[in-house]
Amino acid sequence: MSDQSACLQLKLYMHPMSFYSQQVLFALEEKKLSCENVVVDLLGLEQYEPWYMKINLMSEVPALQHGDTIITDSPCIIDYLEKHFSGGDTPDLFPVEGSEAAALAKHFREELSAVPVERITFGLFFNRHLGQNPRATESIMEDGKVMYLARLPHMESFMKKHPELKEHCLNCSSKFANERRFPRHLENLEPLFDEIENQLISHSEERATWWLCCEHVTPADIILCILLERLTFVGLMERYWGSGKRPAIAAYRARSQTHPPFMAVPRN
Ligand SMILES: N[C@@H](CCC(=O)N[C@@H](CS)C(=O)NCC(=O)O)C(=O)O
Structure with a gap:
C-alpha cells in the first residue's frame, strides 16, 4: 500500500547527470512520488567526503534515504520503491507476477x-x-x-x-x-x-x-x-x-x- 505521508521522508542523494540517479528520478516520477533531492557534487568529488561515505561507502550516487533506512544501488532502490510504494494512485512498475x-x-x-x-x-x-x-x-x-x-x-x-x-x-x-x-x-x-x-x-x-x-x-x-x-x-x-x-x-x-x-x- 502506498503511504503518501511516508514519501515525505524520502531523500535521494543524486547527481542530475548520473545515469543511475536519472533512472531513480524517472521511477519516482512514474510512480508519482515526491522526494527531496540532495545533489552530491561529483565533479567536485563530494562522493569521497566522509559525510557522504557514511551514507554510501562505495562513494556512488544514487542513495535513497527513507526514514532511518538507506538503500544504495539503483535497481535495489527501484525495487524498494515498488515494494513500499505501490497501489492506489501510485502506479506499479512491475507487471503482474508470472505474466x-x-x-x-x-x-x-x-x-x-x-x-x-x-x-x-x-x-x-x-x-x-x-x-x-x-x-x-x-x-x-x-x-x-x-x-x-x-x-x-x-x-x-x-x-x-x-x-x-x-x-x-x-x-x-x-x-x-x-x-x-x-x-x-x-x-x-x-x-x-x-x-x-x-x-x-x-x-x-x-x-x-x-x-x-x-x-x-x-x-x-x-x-x-x-x-x-x-x-x-x-x-x-x-x-x-x-x-x-x-x-x-x-x-x-x-x-x-x-x-x-x-x-x-x-x-x-
Ligand atoms: N551500481 C550502481 C552504480 C552507481 C554509479 O556508478 N554511480 C556513478 C554516477 S552514474 C557514481 O556515483 N560515480 C562516482 C565515482 O565513481 O566516483 C547503481 O546502479 O546505482
Whole structure:
C-alpha cells in the first residue's frame, strides 16, 4: 500500500547527470512520488567526503534515504520503491507476477543493466571521433575527463583503506583504461538493440501503444529510455537508430520524449 505521508521522508542523494540517479528520478516520477533531492557534487568529488561515505561507502550516487533506512544501488532502490510504494494512485512498475510481460521485463532489465554505460560515456569523452553530433558540448566532455582523472588518486587511497572493495574499484578505474577493448563495448550493443527492435516490431496492432514489455513503463523501460538519452548525449544516436536504422527504436525514443515523467528527469 502506498503511504503518501511516508514519501515525505524520502531523500535521494543524486547527481542530475548520473545515469543511475536519472533512472531513480524517472521511477519516482512514474510512480508519482515526491522526494527531496540532495545533489552530491561529483565533479567536485563530494562522493569521497566522509559525510557522504557514511551514507554510501562505495562513494556512488544514487542513495535513497527513507526514514532511518538507506538503500544504495539503483535497481535495489527501484525495487524498494515498488515494494513500499505501490497501489492506489501510485502506479506499479512491475507487471503482474508470472505474466509474459513480467518475464520480458525481467529479461530486458537484466540485459540492459549489463550495458557498461559509464565506460561507454567516458570512452566517448576520450574518443570523440567515435561519435557523431553529440549533444554534449566540448566543455562538458572536458569537465567529465577532468573528473575522471581527478578521482583516480581518491580511488587508490580508498582501495588502501578498504582492500575488501578493491575489485569494485578496479572495475571502476578500468572504465575506459583499455582503449583497445572500448570499441568492443559499442559492438556488443548491436545484438541487444536488434533484440529490442524485434521485440518492439512484434507488438501487434492492439499492442501498438505498448512500451517494451506491456502497456505501462517497466523497470526495463526505465533503463532503456535513460540509455537512449545517454547515447544521444555522447553522439551514438546515429550509430544505433539513425537514418532509418532500427525505426521501432527511433519511434520508441520519440515517444519517450513526449512522456511527461521521462521529460521531468534532468537531461544530461
Ligand atoms: N551500481 C550502481 C552504480 C552507481 C554509479 O556508478 N554511480 C556513478 C554516477 S552514474 C557514481 O556515483 N560515480 C562516482 C565515482 O565513481 O566516483 C547503481 O546502479 O546505482
